[in-house]
Amino acid sequence: MADTVAHAHSAHPPGFAHQFEDIEQQREASTLGMWVFLVTEILFFGGMFASYTIYRSLHLPAFETGSRLLEVKFGAINTAVLICSSLTMVLAIRAAQVGKGKAQIAFYLILTMILGATFLGLKLRFEWYHDYIEHIVPGFGFEYRPEWGSLAPQVQMFMCFYFFMTGLHALHMVAGIGVLSVLTIMAARNRFSAEYYAPLDISGLYWHFVDIVWIFLFPLLYLIGGRYAIGGGH
């Protein structure tokens, strides 16, 4: 065992970093690194999800009232948009994996970015801007409505959560689009091949993670607000 040291580093594939023994070790390390990063992201969002859960149980009627202020239609469209973007992301990775050319990889990446931008555009124009006009953005001219009665302060609390959670999610989307544009440039420069596509792979993990956060946010904020409560027993 003592004399089987393999340290001949000739003919490195592109993208190979000096600290690794071989490209396989590098791929494993970067994949594990991304998973660990996603764990930190889960904890990051987890703090807010936990707080939301506690306050929801404390102020249920107000949270339901608050939920009815949200536009389910745009939330649902955006959910569909994000799921489609996850598909196009996978198609981009698949294209690299099976050795398709740079045009196809870049095409799917650009499509993913367009879908991501669509999500943000819809959210900004038809939800947040709308909320601002209606004075239901906490800290920016939030106005209590008479029909909320004594629930009004806690309705504002719900809106705090709504903006914190969707705001942070949107920031993650923006970061994701930034990553995708770098990947698109790399693809255009022919950096990816069937042997080397780890950056696509791990960025895909991140993109799916951001989608999954939304998959939790959508029902939690838009749907379980008593809007469709059966029997209306509150």
Added chain:
Amino acid sequence: MSTALADIHEVPAESRVNYLNAAYGIKSWLLTVDHKRIGLLYLASITLMFFVGGTAAVLMRMNLIEPQGALLEPETYNKMFSTHGIIMVFFFLVPSIPATLGNFLIPIMIGARDVAFPKLNLMSWYLFITGSTFALYAVLTGGVDTGWTFYTPYSSTYAHTNVIAAALGVFIAGFSSILTGLNFVVTIHKMRAPGMTWFRLPLFIWAMYATSVIFVLGTPVIAVTLLLLGVERLLHVGIFDPAIGGDPLLFQHLFWFYSHPAVYIMILPGMGVISELITAFTRKKIFGYTFVAFSSMGIAVISFVVWGHHMFVTGQSVYAGLVFSVLSFLVAIPSAIKVFNWTATLYRGSISYQAPMLYALGFMGLFTMGGLTGLFLASLAVDVHLNGTYFIVAHFHYIMVGGAVMAYLGGIHYWWPKITGRLYPDLWARFAALVIFVGFNLTFFPQFMLGYLGMPRRYAIYPAEFQVLNVMSSAGASILGVGYLIPLVYLIWSVRYGPPAGPNPWGAKGLEWETPSPPPTENFEVPPVVTEDAYNYPTREVARG
């Protein structure tokens, strides 16, 4: 093991290319991706932060010489203890051993060329520096007076100090921790040399792995909490705001979900260092390797389920308090396993009392005292009496200063010849270790008594009957301060004037001692292959019967 060892002794250190003389100039440091240089960048930055935090402590102890306050306005005193806490916890203790010794040693100890993500490693340091800059800005432009805990609603609504700058500094430095932890987890999983199995890893690596897990799982929670706090302070509305149904206790839950595990971020690396020191200076295999390794993981796991013991008296339900009390007692088990195993390692060892070993022995005694007084505080009824008093202050200083800082200094002294290639004057080092030990105990033991007698923490003034003990504490603090300055002088001196250390001045085991001092940029001239367990010291022939 290494074939290169033979000629290491003959070639003088200066004529070999190593990580220090491989490149010169400020740029070669600020843009380096070498884990060893990054470790030194951290060493310089946290040393600066240590003396900033220490200055605040000196001012506090000077003020407390007189019952009416000898020096500071009460508002200034509040800023001093907040500065001391924030700087020492987030900008010294949390990064101390992991970011300096961990960065320097982890790749070498596991036989790798570098960490898994060297550029990310450099980025972590820049994040740390950015965070430190915000924190120092907060201190220099009026200070912050919330205490290091940033409790709401004081921090979110009522404080008129630089809360946002300080919290932003902690938030940014938090990402430095997260990325460092991520880097270490991946490095330890994926970068080990051939033959370096998990159970051949030095115990320092196990401790760093456990620490990294806490970095990764805990730090994001405080990051989001401070973000929420900052937004609430800016917009005057947020989820901790009692006016809209918010519960300040939620802030405490989220804060301690990180900040209790953070205590283990500070002490676990220290425990790892001690395992290395004890074996090196007793010339013995560690007693119960597996137990010591798994106790690190055990501490990491338990650390996440005990946070409620900080809230026994702040409105948490009694039943939650009961559960948290029982869980807190559990931490004693893996901690005691470590202390007992170190003690058992001493038995029939060839003990030599060089400076690092003095720190290690000091650690064992002081950590034991800190740990046992922690059990007092884990008991609900006793905690009601002691919570918010100097007993708490003394308890956590025995862990963080008597434990973590002693281990840090022990580690720095142990690996200094490896880092710099130079020996420091051992007599001075032993003297400094003793001064620190004496100064520490004189500073903090009286605080146990003060707390038990009922003196609350965080006050600029106190009743006259507490003066004798407070003067003792302040006198001890001045001795402690001198004790910290002595190593600063002779360690810097040694870089230029110290005699060459050679690859293995202590005759210790471990991959880091099989490469030249200072190591080459690639860490090993020949990539190592590991064929034996950690601490494989020759068994001493002992006449039995």
